[in-house]
Amino acid sequence: MENKSFVLQKKWYLYLTEFFSGMAVMAVELGASRLLAPYFSSSQIVWTIIIGTIMIAMALGNVYGGRSADKNPNPDKLYGRICIAAIWIAAIPVVGKYLILGISAILIFSINENFLIWAAFAACMVIFVFPLFLLGTVTPSLVKYSTDSLEDNGKTVGTLTASNTIGSILGTFLPTFVTIPSVGTSITFFIFAGILLLLSLLYFISSHSGKKKMIFCILFFLVCCIFGHNPSFAFWEKELAYEGESVYNYLQVKESEEDVILSTNVLFGVQSILKKEEGLTGMYYDYAMFAPFMADIMQKDTRDILVLGMGTGTFARQCSHYFEDVTIHGVEIDKKITDLASKYFALPEDIKVTAYDGRAYLQADKKQYDVIMVDAYQDITIPFQMSSIEFFTLVKEHLKDTGVMVVNMNMRGQKEGNINQYLSDTVANVFDFVYTVDVEKSTNRELFACSFENALEIAEQNIELLQQKDFLESSSEEKEMVESDLKSKRLELAEMMIQVKENLLPYQKGTYLLTDDIAPVELLGMQVIDDIIRDEVLYYKDMYKKEGWKGLLNNLTN
Secondary structure: OOOOOHHHOOOHHHHHHHHHHHHHHHHHHHHHHHHHHHHHOOOHHHHHHHHHHHHHHHHHHHHHHHHHHHHOOOHHHHHHHHHHHHHHHHHHHHHHHHHHHHHHHHHOOOOOOOHHHHHHHHHHHHHOHHHHHHHHOHHHHHHHHHOOOOOOHHHHHHHHHHHHHHHHHHHHHHHHHHHHHHHOHHHHHHHHHHHHHHHHHHHHHHHOOOHHHHHHHHHHHHHHHHHOOOOOOOOOOOOOOEEEEOOOOEEEEEEOOOEEEEEOOOOOOOOEEEEOOOOOOOOHHHHHOHHHHHOOHHHOOOEEEEEEOOOOOHHHHHHHHHOOOEEEEEEOOOHHHHHHHHHHOOOOOOOEEEOOOHHHHHHHOOOOEEEEEEOOOEOOEOOHHHOOHHHHHHHHHOEEEEEEEEEEEOOOOOOOOOHHHHHHHHHHOOOOEEEEEEOOOOOOEEEEEEOOOOHHHHHHHHHHHHHOOOOOOOOOHHHHHHHHHHHHHHHHHHHHHHHHHHHOEEOOOOOOOOOOOOOOHHHHHHHHHHHHHHHHHHHHHHHHHHHHHHHHHHHHHO
8 A cells, every 4th residue: 555645654644533533523422412402302312322323333434444445545535535524514513403303394293102212313313324434434444554564553553542532532521611612513513524624635635636526625614614603403583582502401592572481492391481570470380389388488487498400590589579588599500591590580689599410419408498399300301310219318308397399390191100100109208298280281290298297288378378468558659559569469379379279189109219220211201202292293193194295384384
């Protein structure tokens, strides 16, 4: 094999190629998780699919690269493949989002079970397998080009492997902690695609070959940079107040005349809401307000509330609004969400928020609370460490004698052994008294748990106290209007609490348990998601059967 390029006369360029290809593989893998997360969540299931498909691509690339290098040991072939991989990766920000939605739209009408698995797998296969297959050919090809004799082949292969590993390490840390938080997923793809393109460019310049190929690739790369720089995942939304990414989440803030909404998923789900007219939200937060009434918070001198999964502070704001002299502490792992809460969601300055994992915070905190709200479950992204019997035991230890835990379970399963049944049984094996209530017009279910018997009687007494609360005599028309508004809002809350109490059901513990050792929360959640999706698209499936694609498209566009 004769190297036409002077950069290959020294092995350092081969090691450099191995280093940057390893870096690019890991960067694309992490970029894939961020590209898919707004549509399919960032659960362990999605990560498994990403890692699995990438390993398939790399394995096939290893086989092909080795055979190709033996058959035709020409470095032009390898650097041509790297060039193609580079422009494919650069095209991902341009077309990736459209491909994900197109694949999802097709599969949602043909898949009845495990939709998220199949849709995420198909998206990974279409978008990521080919460029990573090409990058998988790098290592065996470089082994062929760099091995001069059998006497030092072990040293050479070891150095190449080390170069790849070191590159992979940097490719893991740089996107997570530097490029994605600072410039976003799209530009992250461009950065690492540009590195691969530069590697190929240097080779072909030094070998005086591939001029037309490189001109085309450079022009294609520039076009992708121009048309793919838009960081929007919800590209159909034209008037978002904010759209961006943090280390943990895709974040979207949408504002209307009535409210401000935070979503961490493009297609479904509301994580937090601010009603511009203070009062009840019409969502699960209103039902969760029953917990302070059960905990007799109106009769206590000190009133301490902890929110695990603070979001932008909807529940905290409501508690602060309706109860006097209450101390509220929030725990939110994503500091970017807390920053958005201050900017867009009027989070009161006296509410302290700690950027930490909820369970880790409890392990470090010694304080006890009247109410602890667990609101850390998003779609199927349920942190297993905050769903186990060990976690709920820890929550119980942080409650006062008349303290109450409220858990927002965001998916209402119907089948035997569903995620809510697992969560409820797990809680009921820790607490003596457990009650549940379904939130109207949603898939949410609120669970209340305590260790004292007369919680419902206490709640009823506090509701009556709220209804009978005296107001100062008005000395001015303005003061009278303010007091009238306060009274109206408190009566509205009392009526809401009566509705919750009437629909509250005692829960009898079963044998479905989640532990730190066994907690398949993603699989259980996915079963419920399948049911929800199936119910949502049933109307459109029937329309498709009757009128075909043309009729379906006409109805969607009209």
